[in-house]
Amino acid sequence: MADRWALAPAEDGGVEIAPLGPAGLPAGPVLREADLAAAVRGRPEVTRWVWRSTSEVYPRLLATGVRVERCYDIEDAETLLLGHEGRYGEPRSAAAALARLRGGPVPPDPPLRSAEPGSQSSLFEPQAVHLPLADLAEVYAEQQRRHDRTAHPERMRLLTAAESAGMLVATEMNRSGLPWSADVHRQVLHELLGERYAGGGEPRRLAELADEVSAAFGRRVRPDLPADVIKAFAQAGIRIGSTRRWEIESIDHPAVKPLIEYKKLYRIRVAHGWSWLQDWVRDGRFRPEFLAGGTVTGRWVTNGGGALQIPKVIRRAVVADPGWRLVVADADQMEPRVLAAISRDPGLMEVAGREGDLYQSVSDRAFSGDRAQAKLAVLGAVYGQTSGDGLKNLAALRRRFPRAVAYVDDAARAGEEGRLVRTWLGRTCPPAVTADDDAAEEAGIPAVEDEAAGQEWVPGYASTNARARGRFARNFVVQGSAADWALLLLAALRKACADMAAELVFFQHDEVIVHCPEKEAEAVVTAIREAADLAGRLTFGETPVRFPFTTAVVECYADAK
DNA sequence: CGTCCACGCGCC
DNA sequence: AAAGGGCGCGTGGACG
CATH class of the missing domain: 3.30.70.370 (Alpha-Beta Plaits)
Known part of the structure; x- marks a missing residue:
C-alpha cells in the first residue's frame, strides 16, 4: 500500500513524512519538508494519511484549503484498542502507547481544556507531546497487530477507520459552520420573550409570567429558584419532590400554567438567547x-x-x-433497525427490511394496533424500562421478537456482572469499576460495589447500582452500534x-x-x-x-x- | 475570588 | 404513559 503515508509535524513548524509498507513501518527514507500543507497538497496520490492526532494536523490543512481523502488517527485508535482490550482509562496518547510498547514509564495524558466561545481550539493542549515519525510508525505498526488480535479484526479495522473519517468530517464541519441568521434569531426571541428592558432586567414576557406566578401564590415567588417554588407549593398545601415539569404538570393550581410557560421561555433565554447569539454566531x-x-x-x-x-x-x-x-x-x-441488524432476530429483521413505519409494523404483529405502545415497548426494551405500560408490552415484544429482546437482556446481564460488552464493530463499554475510579465516574459509568463481586446473577435482584450498570450496557450495544x-x-x-x-x-x-x-x-x-x-x-x-x-x-x- | 455540584431541561 | 439510556450547559448556592 504505497498510497498510505505517515505524517508527523515537527517542533520547528516543518513536517516529517514517509510512505508506509505493508507492516505499517516506513517503506522508504523519512523526508523532511518545511511546509505541512505543501507536503500534503503535493502528494494527491496518497489516499490515507497516518498521523498522531487529527485535531493537531487537519485544522491547519483546512486553513490552507487542503482536504485529505482518508486518515488514520493513532490516538483515537489507541483509545478504541485500549477499550477493546479491557484497559479503559490507561493513557491514550501516542507517547504513552510507545512507552507501553518499549516497556518504559507511561506518561499521563495532557489535561483537557474547555473551549472559549467562538474559539477554534482543540480538545487537547497544543503542547501535546510530539513524536518523531519513526516512533509514530512503530506505534502504528503495533496497532495493526493489535487489530489482528481482536475477535473480529476486519470489524475493528472498520471501526478505527470510521472513527478517523468521523474526525475529518467533524473538523470540516467545525470550519464550515452552520448557516445562521442572527436577524431571524432575534426576531424569534422577540416574539417569544418580548422586549428586553434596559439595565439587564428580564424581558417583558418573562417578567409578566413571574408576576402571574407570584399572584397565583399570593406572595413574591422567584420561578427560577426551585427551592422557592417548592416552598410556595408547600405553603399552598401541595408537597412536591422537585420542580421538574412532569411533576408540576399534573398539579391543580393556578400557578402551574404560568410557571411551566416561564420555565420554557426562561430556558430559551438562558440557553439560546441574546448572549448566546453574541457568543456563538459570527458572519452568518x-x-x-x-x-x-x-x-x-x-x-x-x-x-x-x-x-x-x-x-x-x-x-x-x-x-x-x-x-x-x-x-x-x-x-x-434508527435504533430498532440497528437492534434488528445486530440481534439477527428473524421477525424484527423482516419488519426492519421494509421502509415503512417500523413501529406500526411491530404494533401490527405484537399488539394488534397501537403504534404508540409499540414504540414505547421497543424503546423500553432498549433503555431498560422498569415500570409502566412499556413493561407490560415488553412481554408481547419478547414473544414476537425473542432474539432481539434476548440480545439486550444479555447485554444488561453482562453489565450487571461487570463484564465487557461491545458494539457490532467492537467499540467496547467500560467494565465495572470501583467507586473511586475518577475516569469512569467522569464518563458517567455507574460504579460497582465491592460486595457485588462473585455473586450469582439473579434477575431482578441486582443492587440499584448494578441495575444502573445493566441499563447502561443494555443501551450501549444499541446506541453504540447505531x-x-x-x-x-x-x-x-x-x-x-x-x-x-x-x-x-x-x-x-x-x-x-x-x-x-x-x-x-x-x-x-x-x-x-x-x-x-x-x-x-x-x-x-x-x-x-x-x-x-x-x-x-x-x-x-x-x-x- | 474561584471551583464544584445539584438541578432542570434542551436534543437524540 | 411514565420518568429507563446518552449528552451539554446555565444557574445558584455551598465551600474553600
Whole structure:
C-alpha cells in the first residue's frame, strides 16, 4: 500500500513524512519538508494519511484549503484498542502507547481544556507531546497487530477507520459552520420573550409570567429558584419532590400554567438567547466544536454552544445562503433497525427490511394496533424500562421478537456482572469499576460495589447500582452500534459530496444536514440514500435490514419537520 | 475570588 | 404513559 503515508509535524513548524509498507513501518527514507500543507497538497496520490492526532494536523490543512481523502488517527485508535482490550482509562496518547510498547514509564495524558466561545481550539493542549515519525510508525505498526488480535479484526479495522473519517468530517464541519441568521434569531426571541428592558432586567414576557406566578401564590415567588417554588407549593398545601415539569404538570393550581410557560421561555433565554447569539454566531455561521467519538457509546458531542440541543423553535434561525438549500436527512427509527441488524432476530429483521413505519409494523404483529405502545415497548426494551405500560408490552415484544429482546437482556446481564460488552464493530463499554475510579465516574459509568463481586446473577435482584450498570450496557450495544453505522454513513456521504460544492454542516446522532447549491439538492438526496445503504452493508454485513431516511430540501431548518 | 455540584431541561 | 439510556450547559448556592 504505497498510497498510505505517515505524517508527523515537527517542533520547528516543518513536517516529517514517509510512505508506509505493508507492516505499517516506513517503506522508504523519512523526508523532511518545511511546509505541512505543501507536503500534503503535493502528494494527491496518497489516499490515507497516518498521523498522531487529527485535531493537531487537519485544522491547519483546512486553513490552507487542503482536504485529505482518508486518515488514520493513532490516538483515537489507541483509545478504541485500549477499550477493546479491557484497559479503559490507561493513557491514550501516542507517547504513552510507545512507552507501553518499549516497556518504559507511561506518561499521563495532557489535561483537557474547555473551549472559549467562538474559539477554534482543540480538545487537547497544543503542547501535546510530539513524536518523531519513526516512533509514530512503530506505534502504528503495533496497532495493526493489535487489530489482528481482536475477535473480529476486519470489524475493528472498520471501526478505527470510521472513527478517523468521523474526525475529518467533524473538523470540516467545525470550519464550515452552520448557516445562521442572527436577524431571524432575534426576531424569534422577540416574539417569544418580548422586549428586553434596559439595565439587564428580564424581558417583558418573562417578567409578566413571574408576576402571574407570584399572584397565583399570593406572595413574591422567584420561578427560577426551585427551592422557592417548592416552598410556595408547600405553603399552598401541595408537597412536591422537585420542580421538574412532569411533576408540576399534573398539579391543580393556578400557578402551574404560568410557571411551566416561564420555565420554557426562561430556558430559551438562558440557553439560546441574546448572549448566546453574541457568543456563538459570527458572519452568518454558528460554529460549535464537534468532537467525533466524544462519548463512550461513540456518539459525538459538541464543545460549547449546545449545538446538539438546539430547541425546535430556534431552528427557524438556521437558514441557507441565497440560492442554496439545506438538505435535512433524518434516519427513520434508527435504533430498532440497528437492534434488528445486530440481534439477527428473524421477525424484527423482516419488519426492519421494509421502509415503512417500523413501529406500526411491530404494533401490527405484537399488539394488534397501537403504534404508540409499540414504540414505547421497543424503546423500553432498549433503555431498560422498569415500570409502566412499556413493561407490560415488553412481554408481547419478547414473544414476537425473542432474539432481539434476548440480545439486550444479555447485554444488561453482562453489565450487571461487570463484564465487557461491545458494539457490532467492537467499540467496547467500560467494565465495572470501583467507586473511586475518577475516569469512569467522569464518563458517567455507574460504579460497582465491592460486595457485588462473585455473586450469582439473579434477575431482578441486582443492587440499584448494578441495575444502573445493566441499563447502561443494555443501551450501549444499541446506541453504540447505531453510532458505528452513523460514522460509516457520514464517511460515505462525505465521499459522495467531495466533488460537489455541497458541505456537511450538521450532524446529530441520526440526522445530518448538507448545505448545497439548489441545483445539487437532488443529487445530495440521492447520495444520502446510497450512503445509508452502503453504511448498512459495510457495518452489519449481509442483512435484510434497511436504513431509510426522511429527507427534506428546505431553505429553513424549521421547515424540515 | 474561584471551583464544584445539584438541578432542570434542551436534543437524540 | 411514565420518568429507563446518552449528552451539554446555565444557574445558584455551598465551600474553600
